[in-house]
Amino acid sequence: MLFWILVAVLTAAVAVILLYPLLRGAKAAGNSRAGEAAVYRDQLRELDRDLAGGLITPEEADYARAEIGRRLIAVAAGEPETMPKPARHHRVTEAFVLLILPVLGLCLYLTTGRPDLPAQPLEARLENPGNDVAMLIAKAERHLAENPDDGKGWDVLAPIYVRTMRVNDALVAYRNAIRLLGPSPIRLDGLAETLMAVSDGVVTDEARQALEQSLTLEPDNPRARFYVALSMEQAGRADEARRAFEALAQQSPADAPWLPLVNEHIAKNGGAAAQPSASGGPTSEDMAAAENMSAGDRQQMIRGMVESLDAKLNADPNNFEGWMRLVRSYAVLNDKDRAADALKRGLAAFPPAGEQGRHLLALARELGIATEGMTQ
Numbered sequence: 001m002l003f004w005i006l007v008a009v010l011t012a013a014v015a016v017i018l019l020y021p022l023l024r025g026a027k028a029a030g031n032s033r034a035g036e037a038a039v040y041r042d043q044l045r046e047l048d049r050d051l052a053g054g055l056i057t058p059e060e061a062d063y064a065r066a067e068i069g070r071r072l073i074a075v076a077a078g079e080p081e082t083m084p085k086p087a088r089h090h091r092v093t094e095a096f097v098l099l100i101l102p103v104l105g106l107c108l109y110l111t112t113g114r115p116d117l118p119a120q121p122l123e124a125r126l127e128n129p130g131n132d133v134a135m136l137i138a139k140a141e142r143h144l145a146e147n148p149d150d151g152k153g154w155d156v157l158a159p160i161y162v163r164t165m166r167v168n169d170a171l172v173a174y175r176n177a178i179r180l181l182g183p184s185p186i187r188l189d190g191l192a193e194t195l196m197a198v199s200d201g202v203v204t205d206e207a208r209q210a211l212e213q214s215l216t217l218e219p220d221n222p223r224a225r226f227y228v229a230l231s232m233e234q235a236g237r238a239d240e241a242r243r244a245f246e247a248l249a250q251q252s253p254a255d256a257p258w259l260p261l262v263n264e265h266i267a268k269n270g271g272a273a274a275q276p277s278a279s280g281g282p283t284s285e286d287m288a289a290a291e292n293m294s295a296g297d298r299q300q301m302i303r304g305m306v307e308s309l310d311a312k313l314n315a316d317p318n319n320f321e322g323w324m325r326l327v328r329s330y331a332v333l334n335d336k337d338r339a340a341d342a343l344k345r346g347l348a349a350f351p352p353a354g355e356q357g358r359h360l361l362a363l364a365r366e367l368g369i370a371t372e373g374m375t376q
Contacts, residue, residue, distance in 0.1 A: 151180030188214035203231035242269035257329035317349040331367040
């Protein structure tokens, strides 16, 4: 209802703006006729003065008075030959502005718009931004400027800021979400990763505190455990870091996509080489050489692990956890096309209508993977 009220008000405002020049023109014409009549009356008075002064003869005065009187009567009576008619095209224009233009606009909206589209809450609109993420972020920012205590809004906006590389804004959003909604592993891990992004990958004291708080809420959180171990490594505590990475590796699934990177850090901190995993992971020789690998070689090793998991899922698609790991792994590798393809294949095995399919779609939205056409 509010939408239609705004439409009516805007339509009326536009009509007034368009009609104002026409109405002003009619008023100006009326003022012009009044001025013309005043001029003729002045001429009659001047004529009387000239006759009294002997400047003109009575015959000439009578003739002039008759002519001036005729013109004055014509102006007062509004004779066609002396007064401008209201232009017919003005009336057509007025009718167009008042009737045809609003009707035309309404028809155009009903044809190309979506008046039947139900309102969506902030979270739903931001989770399905389509191709206009900037507009939705701007709307969310306006909403939060008016409602700064909307913790859910900050919670939804924070990871979107991260994906759009607005890390300073993401810090504000994560802190507000934690302050208003309370800490959770997802919020604390997001805050820690954002702090690390600001500090060029260094696990700062504030980031470590957030990670440790996350682990008190979810002790087996691999994401937080990895970064805590990384903070030990960055601080030069190689033995502690190695033991933390080894503990994480032992408690991770054999085909966990983060396991190759964990094993790399184990080797980097002087640990024993990892054993081959059933998922096609790196061999002991691979891990022994990992410390001397270039960044490109390490990335290639990780990609090989992910592709191995992809091949296994093609052979046996009835593995929900495997599809979740595969979609996330391709997203981590910044290969959104393969992530979208993995999502599509995973949804073929676990349809969107089911609980597992909904989890896959939720993961895709969290990672910024397009889900258009996959929700049916």
